[in-house]
């Protein structure tokens with residue numbers, strides 16, 4: 223008998239639930255190999271090719287200097303040892319005052335506010351605290367990738383409600399019928415992200431009320447991810463779920479300083495809600511990281527308290543400049559041939575390459591007498607939102623993500639009716655074609671889901687980059703049609 227190989231010997235040693243997590247986020251290949259996330263893949267591609275990275279959502283300039291100076295001062299003043307497990311008093315008070323000032327919510331700083339290591343830890347601790355194996359957690363789809371991972375860590379079932387591309391041009395909206403179907407007697411938590419990454423949708427009060435009603439009927443805890451709470455445009459209002467009638471008592475509200483203050487690497491987040499729920503989250507959080515970033519807490523506390531109004535000014539300026547950068551990128555994407563849903567919030571825009579790719583492939587099929595894509599003409603003729611295979615994304619939601627959102631449908635990046643290039647394939651080729659990096663929206667969907675299928679030709683670009691970077695990106699992207707034709 224042949225001696226066991228190294229892989230044979232390692233297999234029982236590495237066996238564990240991590241593989242369920244890897245599978246849930248699409249990182250486990252059938253051969254057992256663990257692949258990098260699509261974000262890592264695209265960022266590596268950007269680094270290797272020198273392409274402009276509009277894939278990953280972090281600002282390319284720092285947040286306000288006075289907040290950075292406050293952190294430096296805190297380090298110099300000796301705020302370098304473990305802070306209190308719940309967060310410093312000053313930060314908890316500042317978070318409570320912010321919730322009161324902004325939304326009329328009044329969490330008690332001692333029992334109803336917990337400081338976490340970014341929103342990511344708050345989300346993980348909340349799910350791990352409240353969800354048992356076999357329970358169901360409902361989220362929107364597309365969804366931020368850490369949701370699928372932490373739901374898998376809890377051994378729970380991930381059920382999704384699709385956001386549907388509205389025919390009348392209102393963007394991606396909640397599929398109300400699918401929302402009703404998503405809830406069962408096993409539903410334990412509804413996790414809602416608004417403003418929503420990746421679509422830029424800001425759920426309306428009416429949409430939130432639908433979800434709130436379902437949460438009340440099925441008696442579930444609502445966990446909200448509001449990290450983009452201050453980044454909404456054109457006067458669109460962000461409504462926290464906890465402000466809706468009857469919801470404060472069952473809602474954990476999560477946010478963080480990363481997006482609002484452009485310090486995404488500081489990882490200071492927080493969760494507010496009823497004392498009993500916050501105690502549950504704290505119990506888990508204290509054994510995940512114990513405490514969070516000592517010198518950053520006083521800096522964020524004074525920024526949030528905003529005694530001199532400088533934070534308010536900064537955030538208003540950021541919002542204004544992001545709205546202008548959004549318009550710049552959206553107009554450029556339209557010129558390049560994408561169908562764009564103009565986002566109401568966040569710093570992402572979802573662009574549909576279906577019609578563009580279909581047009582190029584259709585031309586080729588005609589011009590070269592046959593060729594590449596029999597279905598290309600369909601996409602081309604498919605109207606403004608053409609090229610998206612199948613119908614409305616919301617048709618089948620309420621589905622259970624089966625596997626690998628990460629590397630998305632198609633495996634080889636092709637697939638789907640007509641064989642036209644999908645978002646994954648396009649994102650892999652974009653750096654070579656025009657020197658720009660984006661990420662496929664399929665990376666935010668469950669593999670094989672109806673939403674993934676509906677989103678297959680859509681890609682996400684960020685506009686949280688300097689204006690000159692966006693101008694250059696647009697000038698490159700307008701050459702995409704020609705590059706695709708040549709390629």
Ligand SMILES: Cc1ncc(COP(=O)(O)O)c(C=O)c1O
Pocket residue numbers: 279339340341342343366415418419447449477478479480486489490491
């Ligand atoms: C929707 C959403 N939630 C949470 C996070 C992570 O927030 P933090 O960096 O505070 O952990 C992100 C970051 O991109 C996000 O887009």
